[in-house]
Amino acid sequence: MENNVTRTFNNLVQRNEKALIGYVVGGYPTLELSREIIEQLILSGVDIIEIGVPFSDPMADGPIIQEAFTRTLNCGIAPKDCLNLVKSVRERHKETPLLLMTYSNILYSNGLDKFLIQSKNCDIDGFIVPDLNFEEADDYLKETSKLDLATVFLTSPNTSTERLEKIAALSTGFVYMVSVFGITGSRNKFERYTFESISRSKAIVSSYGKHLAVGFGISTTKDGRRMIESGADGIIVGSSLINIITKNEHDKSKMMSELDIFVKGLKTVCKFPN
Amino acid sequence: MKNNTDLGKFGTYGGRYVPETLIPALEDLDKWYQRLKVDKSFQLELRGLLKDFAGRSTPLYYANNLTRHLGGPKIYLKREDLLHSGAHKINNTLGQALIAKKMGKTRIIAETGAGQHGVATSIASAVFELESEIYMGAKDVERQQLNVFRMNLLNSKVHSVHSGSKTLKDAINEALRDWIANVQDTHYLIGSVMGPHPFPTMVRDFQSVIGREIKEQIHKLSGNLPDAVIACVGGGSNAIGSFYPFINDKKVKLIGVEAGGEGIRTGFHAATLSKGRMGIFHGMKSYFLQDENGQISEAHSISAGLDYPGIGPEHANLKDTDRAAYPHVTDKEAVRAFILLSKLEGIIPALESAHAIAYIMKNANNFKKDETIVVTVSGRGDKDLTIVREYLAGSKVGIEKNKTTKGNGNS
Numbered sequence: 204m205e206n207n208v209t210r211t212f213n214n215l216v217q218r219n220e221k222a223l224i225g226y227v228v229g230g231y232p233t234l235e236l237s238r239e240i241i242e243q244l245i246l247s248g249v250d251i252i253e254i255g256v257p258f259s260d261p262m263a264d265g266p267i268i269q270e271a272f273t274r275t276l277n278c279g280i281a282p283k284d285c286l287n288l289v290k291s292v293r294e295r296h297k298e299t300p301l302l303l304m305t306y307s308n309i310l311y312s313n314g315l316d317k318f319l320i321q322s323k324n325c326d327i328d329g330f331i332v333p334d335l336n337f338e339e340a341d342d343y344l345k346e347t348s349k350l351d352l353a354t355v356f357l358t359s360p361n362t363s364t365e366r367l368e369k370i371a372a373l374s375t376g377f378v379y380m381v382s383v384f385g386i387t388g389s390r391n392k393f394e395r396y397t398f399e400s401i402s403r404s405k406a407i408v409s410s411y412g413k414h415l416a417v418g419f420g421i422s423t424t425k426d427g428r429r430m431i432e433s434g435a436d437g438i439i440v441g442s443s444l445i446n447i448i449t450k451n452e453h454d455k456s457k458m459m460s461e462l463d464i465f466v467k468g469l470k471t472v473c474k475f476p477n
Numbered sequence: 478m479k480n481n482t483d484l485g486k487f488g489t490y491g492g493r494y495v496p497e498t499l500i501p502a503l504e505d506l507d508k509w510y511q512r513l514k515v516d517k518s519f520q521l522e523l524r525g526l527l528k529d530f531a532g533r534s535t536p537l538y539y540a541n542n543l544t545r546h547l548g549g550p551k552i553y554l555k556r557e558d559l560l561h562s563g564a565h566k567i568n569n570t571l572g573q574a575l576i577a578k579k580m581g582k583t584r585i586i587a588e589t590g591a592g593q594h595g596v597a598t599s600i601a602s603a604v605f606e607l608e609s610e611i612y613m614g615a616k617d618v619e620r621q622q623l624n625v626f627r628m629n630l631l632n633s634k635v636h637s638v639h640s641g642s643k644t645l646k647d648a649i650n651e652a653l654r655d656w657i658a659n660v661q662d663t664h665y666l667i668g669s670v671m672g673p674h675p676f677p678t679m680v681r682d683f684q685s686v687i688g689r690e691i692k693e694q695i696h697k698l699s700g701n702l703p704d705a706v707i708a709c710v711g712g713g714s715n716a717i718g719s720f721y722p723f724i725n726d727k728k729v730k731l732i733g734v735e736a737g738g739e740g741i742r743t744g745f746h747a748a749t750l751s752k753g754r755m756g757i758f759h760g761m762k763s764y765f766l767q768d769e770n771g772q773i774s775e776a777h778s779i780s781a782g783l784d785y786p787g788i789g790p791e792h793a794n795l796k797d798t799d800r801a802a803y804p805h806v807t808d809k810e811a812v813r814a815f816i817l818l819s820k821l822e823g824i825i826p827a828l829e830s831a832h833a834i835a836y837i838m839k840n841a842n843n844f845k846k847d848e849t850i851v852v853t854v855s856g857r858g859d860k861d862l863t864i865v866r867e868y869l870a871g872s873k874v875g876i877e878k879n880k881t882t883k884g885n886g887n888s
């Protein structure tokens with residue numbers, strides 16, 4: 204079944220382009236600025252937006268996102284603020300997939316169904332939950348399917364074929380491949396295993412009619428290009444964006460122009476993969 | 478298809494909530510563990526080490542003076558404090574390090590609060606010639622300089638963790654992050670009955686030696702089962718180790734004592750089962766202290782080993798099914814028990830264990846005189862001397878006044 208996410212991928216495929224996926228922290232550095240940042244990213248060419256909902260203990264995240272979470276939580280930003288953020292972005296962007304990325308406890312601690320319904324009411328398209336794997340996801344699969352919310356499960360370079368097949372089958376948005384053994388944050392260089400895993404995973408994922416996006420550590424157009432050359436249908440950038448945001452926290456116009464330059468560079472790679 | 482026991486479910490609790498990268502490592506560990514659990518030579522090797530290196534079995538000691546002082550039930554102390562390293566933690570670290578060795582891992586990582594588990598891990602790593610790195614919150618590093626030095630002596634590298642609240646929960650986060658990055662050659666030696674499956678089950682099995690010995694020893698002494706088994710609960714490993722062999726003996730009361738800190742109405746406590754609610758964190762579904770949005774709270778206890786905002790999933794289930802009770806005692810009550818046991822029995826307990834002692838001090842009247850109670854003394858108190866001294870100097874507690882009314886400590 205088509206949803207905003209798969210529709211976006213399908214449209215890109217028709218144009219022979221790859222997806223550029225951008226991650227921001229909801230409410231960072233402030234709620235209003237994070238809304239403007241999302242506007243900027245979409246304007247500059249990001250195809251899919253992931254909004255990180257701050258969690259006190261983000262086990263899959265490196266220092267850059269940890270720090271952004273901590274600061275955001277210290278400002279009193281709650282999950283419902285992130286949901287409202289999506290709602291306000293949605294007013295101007297009917298088609299752009301807006302996904303929440305957060306940890307299980309945020310989804311479950313007040314009742315999974317309640318959180319998913321609230322999300323649906325704010326026009327969220329789906330979820331990425333790095334500490335939720337399919338064995339534990341029965342309720343989540345049932346509820347998301349009932350509400351027509353997209354699921355994005357993660358895969359890793361050491362994931363077995365058998366598991367990846369399940370992950371592909373159960374992901375109704377796309378499959379998120381973690382590029383490295385490690386947490387989020389930029390890498391100086393990727394090793395061969397990353398690119399080999401992309402090729403191997405791409406073959407399996409596409410045999411299920413699904414798309415594969417690769418993230419964690421991408422910080423240059425060169426990284427992005429190599430991911431795409433290895434078979435990725437999309438690339439995901441997060442920490443690099445947060446870095447630009449943090450560095451230019453007090454100079455909004457510089458922040459926006461640096462984001463614009465960075466995104467356009469990656470977008471070029473996505474548009475002209477060969 | 479998976480059934481519940483495959484994924485380590487205790488009722489609805491437990492499971493495996495971790496990034497996909499860790500799944501192969503957990504599956505591999507589970508496979509090895511299932512195999513070694515029934516492997517005669519593995520069990521023989523482990524039993525040998527527990528005996529000759531760690532000093533098992535530990536005595537079950539009739540606390541005559543304490544019993545007389547309280548005027549209630551007969552109190553027996555399970556002396557885990559007499560083990561090498563001074564706490565029950567070594568039952569688990571020797572077991573897991575031996576598994577890691579068999580798996581061909583070359584590097585061990587662990588979290589530690591005050592340093593007890595870090596020390597026990599360093600010791601086990603030394604025994605098996607494994608490289609060892611310990612994550613410890615920056616606040617704890619500062620508070621526990623001596624244990625940092627101890628771990629260094631034992632050839633471990635100690636990483637000071639500056640993220641989040643800079644305490645145990647953050648040390649666990651950081652250890653998990655390390656494991657994600659180094660999963661091929663590294664074993665994460667979790668220190669309690671927590672984390673993703675198979676840890677809660679595996680650690681429980683390693684600690685159950687405590688309860689098995691209790692059962693045998695009390696039977697020899699009284700020909701019977703005890704009426705109650707009492708232990709302190711941080712993550713819950715010494716408690717579940719003490720309880721597990723009695724779970725099907727329904728008439729044995731099981732009592733896990735949580736840290737009430739400065740009082741559970743103050744917000745400064747670690748009474749997870751009283752004040753927490755269901756959540757998903759550190760790889761498991763269990764009870765956690767958290768705010769209304771699901772952000773994990775900081776725990777507070779004078780005892781670093783109990784200072785954790787979560788609890789092992791098996792305890793969550795024992796609570797929900799009413800098989801065990803989980804009361805709490807305050808810092809003040811624990812310090813009082815620390816002093817009382819030292820005076821009366823010549824045993825300085827760990828502050829953690831002092832919580833279990835404090836419970837029976839408070840509730841001796843609720844038991845009959847002919848009843849038999851076993852209290853697990855999970856560790857010795859040498860590590861806590863500075864803390865208790867400072868606590869008393871800060872005169873947060875009317876211990877001095879109390880002292881003069883006690884009076885019958887010498888025999």
Ligand SMILES: Cc1ncc(COP(=O)(O)O)c(C=O)c1O
Pocket residue numbers: 564565566590591593594668669670709710711712713714715716781782783827829830855856857
């Ligand atoms: C002596 C002692 N007792 C108890 C604990 C609490 O852990 P658990 O609840 O896993 O037994 C600790 C933890 O460091 C400890 O050192």
